[in-house]
Amino acid sequence: MGRPRTPLLDRERITSTALQLVAEQGEFSVPGIARRLGVQTASVYHHVDGRDGIVELMRERVCSAIDASTLDLGTWDASLAAWARSYRAAFAAHPRVIPLLMTSPVRAPKVLEQYEQAVGVLLGAGFALEDVMGVIIALENLVLGSALDLAAPEAMWELPDETATPQLARALAAVAPGRADAAFELALAGCIAHFRGLLAAA
Known part of the structure; x- marks a missing residue:
């Protein structure tokens, strides 16, 4: 089977998923992100610097809307x-x-x-x-x-x-x-x- 045209996991998807979880639950976890994306928790860590890194990705995403x-x-x-x-x-x-x-x-x-x-x-x-x-x-x-x-x-x-x-x-x-x-x-x-x-x- 060939590789998927769109990567299953990247920092953008991780950030979007974390924001979705926070919007729904007020919190997020790295295993929760992995479950939502259908990947192993270790795979998420390959793309981000742990929980703190995800928090900063969310900050950057939210602040990107500031003019x-x-x-x-x-x-x-x-x-x-x-x-x-x-x-x-x-x-x-x-x-x-x-x-x-x-x-x-x-x-x-x-x-x-x-x-x-x-x-x-x-x-x-x-x-x-x-x-x-x-x-x-x-x-x-x-x-x-x-x-x-x-x-x-x-x-x-x-x-x-x-x-x-x-x-x-x-x-x-x-x-x-x-x-x-x-x-x-x-x-x-x-x-x-x-x-x-x-x-x-x-």
């Missing part, structure tokens, strides 16, 4: 805000992978390139070196939390008895559709305003 050109819009604040929106959209498409990526060091070279670019934007704008990573991490915390919020139900508060929490009931009744987007933009504007203060003090 890095947003970091070249001219002004640091417009660039950072546009990057945050693109970053949020990329991770909102894979919300269940966020806990895995947030608890694993970033190693993927293509992802590190985006951080390098973001650092360059901030340093070029005049931010103090000691403030740069704080700004990026704060923005990431906002982005990733909001990406998870996008995956949550529109109604996150259920009041069995509105008379017990009347002020909360009134506030919830006033919430317009698209609360996650509105909350993200509110928080993003607050972050950018605070970052402007850091820059002024630098």
Whole structure:
């Protein structure tokens, strides 16, 4: 029998399968990937550097949807805000992978390139070196939390008895559709305003 025209196993298939398992179960394992692909576990290890390597492949795949050109819009604040929106959209498409990526060091070279670019934007704008990573991490915390919020139900508060929490009931009744987007933009504007203060003090 001749070799199949399409390889049975490669890094792309491993990454796609890992993302599918995480979307379904919130987790993945190398044996689970092997079972899903119909191969031996050892065969998977021939293509990746263990579990950590697969996590980085997933990070690279998810982050490939972030539009890095947003970091070249001219002004640091417009660039950072546009990057945050693109970053949020990329991770909102894979919300269940966020806990895995947030608890694993970033190693993927293509992802590190985006951080390098973001650092360059901030340093070029005049931010103090000691403030740069704080700004990026704060923005990431906002982005990733909001990406998870996008995956949550529109109604996150259920009041069995509105008379017990009347002020909360009134506030919830006033919430317009698209609360996650509105909350993200509110928080993003607050972050950018605070970052402007850091820059002024630098």
